[in-house]
Amino acid sequence: MAQSKRFKTALQSVEVGKRYTLADAVSRVKANATAKFDETIDLAVRLGVDPKHADQMVRGAVSLPHGTGKSVRLVVFAQGAAVAAAQAAGADFVGGDELVEKINTEGWTDFDKVIATRDMMGKVGKLGKVLGPRGLMPNPKVGTVVAPDAVAEAVAEQKKGKVDFRVEKAGIIHVAVAKASMDEQKILDNVSTVMRTIVKLKPSTAKGNYLRSITVSSTMGPGVRIDPLDAQRLEEEA
Numbered sequence: 118m119a120q121s122k123r124f125k126t127a128l129q130s131v132e133v134g135k136r137y138t139l140a141d142a143v144s145r146v147k148a149n150a151t152a153k154f155d156e157t158i159d160l161a162v163r164l165g166v167d168p169k170h171a172d173q174m175v176r177g178a179v180s181l182p183h184g185t186g187k188s189v190r191l192v193v194f195a196q197g198a199a200v201a202a203a204q205a206a207g208a209d210f211v212g213g214d215e216l217v218e219k220i221n222t223e224g225w226t227d228f229d230k231v232i233a234t235r236d237m238m239g240k241v242g243k244l245g246k247v248l249g250p251r252g253l254m255p256n257p258k259v260g261t262v263v264a265p266d267a268v269a270e271a272v273a274e275q276k277k278g279k280v281d282f283r284v285e286k287a288g289i290i291h292v293a294v295a296k297a298s299m300d301e302q303k304i305l306d307n308v309s310t311v312m313r314t315i316v317k318l319k320p321s322t323a324k325g326n327y328l329r330s331i332t333v334s335s336t337m338g339p340g341v342r343i344d345p346l347d348a349q350r351l352e353e354e355a
Contacts, residue, residue: 136344139312142333143305150297150335155186157336158295158304160311163329168284172322175290176283178259179314183303184278186296191275192216194233194241194255199265203232206272213237220244230275231255234265256281280311288329290315297335308333312348 137145143158150156166173192210193203194217203211210216210228217240219225224247231248233241233255241248241255248254255261259281263271282292294311295304312331319327328348334340 136342136347138347139308139343140305142341142343143308144301145341146333146335146338147297147301147304149338152335152337154336156297156338157187157293158297158299158308159334159336160290160292160294160308161332161334161340162290162312162315163331164284164288164290164315164323165326165329166284166288166320166323168286168288170322173320174284175315175318175320176258176281177314177318178279178281179311180274181278181280181294181307182310183295183299183307185280185293185307186278186299187293189230189275189278190228191272192228192231193268193272194231194237195265195268196234196237197265199234199268202266202269203272206269207276208232208272214240217241217244220247226251226253228253230261232261232263232268232271232275234268235262236265238262282311282315294333316348 146158150158164175166175168174190209191207193199193208194213195203195211196213200211200213221244226247231241231253238255245254257263260271260274260279261281280292280294282290284290292311294307316328326345328345331343331345331348332340333343
């Protein structure tokens, strides 16, 4: 596919083979996000792990200090008093059997995140074939399976910008961290927060360099590589 004039211009601001500091990389990515829509800022981290081994599976969740800049459509599976609590906290869709049926029979997935109270997981578990491939299945490891009395807090966190991630088969973590319209310092804060979390999740069995490569990019802009040595500073602070 031919590169656009805009992309070629942006590419000129990124030196081939150079690895930038976190702050410099974020500055360049934001400056190059010149599309006519609000581009998403993505972080890609290649780790020195083998996801085939359960003890090297890196998975987690983190609340971004400034949110993702994106409105999150949230489904909550709950019953009893937890229904009203989830609705009051801002959940977009709340229910039980009727929501399970709608997803199961209609294949409805017009939402971005799913939370389930523990007492609903017996029913939600039946939706694995629909929710699983889309990365929407609730999981206690990332805080989306909660006690009924904790549902309001979980909803609030997701609405404010809590993101979850997991390493892919190739050993790479991809996570959306911000919108290009956000203040540069806020984008940097979000990137740093995710990186600190990834570092803290380093498996004890991981050998060699844990942070193999780090790249930040916008939807329509070129990727900018970050110097792992600069990220080492975050590791020391973590």
